Amino acid sequence: MAIFAALALAPLVGFGAGHSLSLLARAMILGLGALGLNLLVGGAGLISLGHAASFGIGAYALVMLDAAGQTDAGVVFPVAVLAAALFALLTGAVAIRTAGVNFIMITLAFGQMAFFTAASLSAYGGDDGYTLYGRTRLFGTRLLENRWFFHYLLLALLVLAWVVGRRLLASRFGRVLRAARENPLRVQAIGFSPTPYRLLAYTLAGALGGLAGALLANATEFVAPSFIAWQRSGDLLFMVILGGLGELHGAILGALAFVLLEEYLAELTPHWRLIFGPLLVLVALYLKGGLLGLVQRRG
Amino acid sequence: MAEPLLDLRHISKAFGALQVTQDVSLQVHRGEIHAVIGPNGAGKTTLVHQVSGTLTPDTGSIHFAGQDVTRLPLARRARLGLARSFQITAVLPGFSVLENVALAVQARRGSSFRFWRPAAAEPPLTACALDALAQLGLAGRAEALAGDLSHGERRQLELAIALAMQPRLLLLDEPLAGAGPEETERLVGILAGLKPRYGILLVEHDMQAVFALADRISVLVYGQVIATGTPAEIRANADVRAAYLGEDH
Secondary structure (H helix, E strand, O other), X not given: OHHHHHHHHHHHHXXXXXXXXXXXXXXXXXXXXXXXXXXXXXXXXXXXXXOHHHHHHHHHHXXXXXXXXXXXXXXXXXHHHHXXXXXXXXXXXXXXOOOHHHHHHHHHHXXXXXXXXXXXXXXXXXXXXXXXXXXXXXXXEOHHHOHHHHHHHHHHHHHHHHHHHHHHHHEHHHHHHHXXXXXXXXXXXXXXXXXXXXXXXXXXXXXXXXXXXXXXXXXXXXXXXXXXXXXXXXXXXXXXXXXXXXXXXXXXXXXXXXXXXXXXXXXXXXXXXXXXXXXXXXXXXXXXXXXXXXXXXXX | OOOOOEEEEEEEEEEOOEEEEEEEXXXXXXXXXXXXXXXXXXXXXXXXXXXXXXXXXXXXXEEEOOEEOOOOOHHHHHHHOEEEEXXXXXXXXXXXXXXXXHHHHHHHOOOOOOOOOEHHHOHHHHHHXXXXXXXXXXXXXOOOEHHXXXXXXXXXXXXXXXXXXXXXXXXXXXXXXXXXXXXXXXXXXXXXXXXXXXXXEEEOOOHHHHHHHOOEEEEEXXXXXXXXXXXXXXXXXXXXXXXXXXXXX
């Protein structure tokens, strides 16, 4: 809708310059990851503080394949997605058993495990990270290196993820998931065990994170353990809350606002975090329903 | 008589030194309302939890429809046909009334690992849900948010959800709690109408309603069943009068 239209038009109306286009690419990739996270937080009521781990798994899957000489998109992206999904399935199987604060702590712990594992991978740069000397090849072409093509590819993926996510939440599966968020005891009394539904949602969010991670590696042409740091998980969670939990596209709006604000404030002053931090606090305190809630109230 | 639908055999449960359920045995047959009454703190709610599966008894066994369900969790017992209503209403406040019931229908009809088709666009789910709502006189409120219902309406919604599960046994934990006199009358009428098709284990404070509805009554005091019998027998029982009715009436 309005967000997607703006993103589609952006390159045509002066945002075409290299820097701002890659900024938008970054925002859309983070938006893709945040969308997956919102499926968990807004949809299932599961607050994960380890979502960056799936980004990292996706990115490092790409790095390992790159080091082995494999850069074909038909291999790289499926492997990145499946690896992240598998990680989410295994860690989720443990984490889903808990709820509330414990769930947050366990996802954080798994995220940090992934972070330190990545930092110790000396073959892939360890702490220093790994530089890619070219993006993933699409059908043997270097199409992904074309900024315009990359921009619209990301937009298409974002729209696709949004459409699929919405259908998912409205389906039978999504209904059980949403009900378990509202009252897990009621859902059990009706005859559903929430666990498999939640685990599947967790795995799907992980898969989407893996895709976003592999895309982010392509955008930056560099992968470092900071991809997985818990600050990134926190940023993603904040994007979701900033945008609004009520609707899936809140996460996209949140990611856009977050990235653009970060960029704008950093240009304004080197002490931009002094402004950014309190701003986030104010949003959390006063903006119930996030930016989306604000837009809807006006509209 | 045929095999009972629900059969509690000598179940006991203690929380530390506190014996909350002591050697309780009782049966519920199809087409009968078996009421459990008792003063506050008698262990009624703990008993409900053990029947529904949120708590497991320390000793003894629970059989439902001929199957030992003592160690089955809540969700599994629900799928076998044991529907419980909650003392404190536990509807899904952010869901519409219809969707609250449709979710229960969905549990009985096919897999819920379906990801693409909007659940709200499945006519069979909606039709069954509306049917259950109509039985409770709530059809007119189908589109309202459950969180916006009055207390009495929520009680009715609880029952509609239970019915939509197409259960064999209804486990009703104080279904009349907090209802006004008119609502109580309505709900008593509804429960009487349901009796022939289900077995009902009714835990209730409202004595008038219990004596009007129940075929059999068990009196629970300090976790023990001190008497079981027809309403007339219970009314005449000296122990019961001493332990319970005497205090209250």
